[in-house]
Amino acid sequence: MEKLLDITLKNRKILQNHLQNAPKEDLFKIPKGFNNNIWWNIAHVVVTPQLLIYNLSGLDFTVEEELINKYRKGTFPEAEPSAEEIEKITEYLFSTLEQIKEDYEEGKFKNYKEYMTTPKVALCNVEDALSFNVFHEGLHLGSILALKRALASEH
Numbered sequence: 001m002e003k004l005l006d007i008t009l010k011n012r013k014i015l016q017n018h019l020q021n022a023p024k025e026d027l028f029k030i031p032k033g034f035n036n037n038i039w040w041n042i043a044h045v046v047v048t049p050q051l052l053i054y055n056l057s058g059l060d061f062t063v064e065e066e067l068i069n070k071y072r073k074g075t076f077p078e079a080e081p082s083a084e085e086i087e088k089i090t091e092y093l094f095s096t097l098e099q100i101k102e103d104y105e106e107g108k109f110k111n112y113k114e115y116m117t118t119p120k121v122a123l124c125n126v127e128d129a130l131s132f133n134v135f136h137e138g139l140h141l142g143s144i145l146a147l148k149r150a151l152a153s154e155h
Helices: 002-021 024-028 038-057 065-071 083-105 126-154
Strands: none
Touching: 002 038, 002 083, 002 126, 024 038, 038 065, 038 083, 038 126, 065 083
């Protein structure tokens, strides 16, 4: 469990670096051949554990449901986010991981509803969900790197 959160934290630091150092216009631009942008991928990574961990454990979300609905699986970038939304997502990169760690240590994830993910990985408990989340975040980091290459070739 500790290792999974550590790997996730390292990935979140990489995402934070992209968020802080990518030119603002690149964060929100959707290059030709893509259906989302760097910003959407980062926000999606923040909200997905709310669904895979909290929702499937029958617990309340720890971020606004509006953000979850805006960035969950099956959504696409809409308008450019407000400065307030960018600030919230940036904060949630780390605060949500701390909350997961605290809630796990307190044993809050007892009642987990099994779930089959899109890549056909069965999640049977919170540990499965945390393991899958590492894989999921890696996929989206790869998407961000592909988006950055595509944007660089458009400049």
